[in-house]
Amino acid sequence: MDSTTTITAVHHHQRSSNKKEKIIVIMGATGTGKSKLSIHLATRFNAEIINSDKIQLYTGLDITTNKIPFNERQGIEHHLLGDFDPEDAELTASEFRSLAGFTIGDIVSRKKLPFLVGGSNSLIHGVLVDRFNPEEDVFDTGSNADPVSFELRYNCCFLWVDVSLPLLCDYLSKRVDDMIDAGMFEELTQFYQNDPVSQIGLTKSIGVPEFRSYFRRYPPSDTCSDEVSWDWVRRGVYEEAVRDIKKNTCQLARRQTEKILRLRKAGWDLHRLDATEAIRRAMTSAGDGDVFMEEWGDIWERQVVEPSVKIVKSFLEE
Template identity: 40%
Template sequence: MASILNLHALNKKKVVFIMGATGTGKTRLSVDLATHFSAEIINSDKIQVYKGLDIVTNKISDLDRQGVAHHLLGEVDPKADFTARDFCLHALKSIDYIVRSEKVPIVVGGSNTYLEALVEEHFFQFKDKYDCCFLWVDVMLPVLNSFVSKRVDEMVHAGLVKEVRGMFVPRADYTRGIHRAIGVPELDKYFRADTMVEVDDKSKEVLLQSAIEEIKSNTRKLVVNQLAKIQRLRNERGWHMHHINVTPIFEKCGDAANFEWEKVVLRPSLEIVSKFLGGE
């Protein structure tokens, strides 16, 4: 019986998952791993699947992709209601394509509801077909909260408001499609006021700053929710996760931060994935 089980395990295809809250460095690690191994990346962020709003959704640039193929990134109609089931069907298709190309699928993103549906839904029989390696990229909450708030400021400086204004629709449904993205509904009051001549510039500026603070607050709430889901998947679903503490990188800058990334994050991750792919 044991030999049959071992043979079944050897016949399973390998899939690497990179999990973590927003802003923890999942994207960077996915590209680093994909350039070391023959791999392609599947996005599992439920907002980054949509076309458009590249600043708001913080999509990786073409340059930073380093030639690595990405799937389900900026491909879906912004108005579509892309469900967890839709994700599973598309992700399975991409995984099958990548495996048949004799490459390693790396699934990366912060939408843990999507990942849970993919791995746990009996309909997809994922566990029967695939062997999983879960990397959890983590940062201490106070450090991460500070970072995501600063990142919102950087996104505003990069043109977030102008980008959202370009797709603003009065009375939009903020429960569907790309309009759900943090950074879109928060600016609704400001955009509506900005078209009213009776609202003075000072009041408009107050509304804008209030919207930016709300974006920061909602991003921090997202982080807490993401961490809670990851911990539930580990504790209740029994997912074996390799926990990687990325906090030291956020406490440094420049070359020192890059050196720390190599030592604390990349090397251990390469070792974990190498053993996983080798069947050890």
């Protein structure tokens, strides 16, 4: 190829990438604040959100799977969030690719900006790559050649919310306690009451396998709602399930971060936003009421929101 041909080819590539639809992708491990950031940016940039968490696709277990509550969505339209019946077969990565692709087209046609937000990196990869091979597990570290492609079918701006893992695990452990206070155990009791085996889409949700042996021993139908009267054996089985949920949530966060690092290594241009300090502040000053909220909010604003706004702005001006 002579230099003129090369320049023509580069120009052609740039032109075609300029023509691609622009989307914002918000990535990060569970608990890093993706949903919160997405709402903030979506209100600012006239956007709609497409969920890319494979468990949150299904109806049900809203507390257990941490779906953003309706009253926190600030009127922002969410797609593919709790839309699918967990009793139907599990949605495949190919199906998700076409559904998300269709939704992106629809959002763009209404002159709005699509945001892809969620923790399932295999789904994100499947939606974005130019050539998708459903047979391939791109995160399988066993393969020799790097199967992660950096040729993407959209013009993407990647925001990666990152939190130091040991701190994130402490935070997640506390979040599990908060989820239990918010009704996670009651939600799982109901789930086990309604033929859990048939709800294929939700059976892998953290919380379901961990509570299996508890509900086998103490069937949900005769669950004694009065926890005070539980004997020490029952309390022990329950506490073991909660411990496992904490451990597995931390493991999920670690695996998600590893996958994000793999994508970056393969050439995905991820903008890293460090939310460590914000989360640390939120954890250490918990209980100080309004003062803590202000401080926490200030740091979040300065270290995560403001840089994100700048990044998105300059991406949209390109």
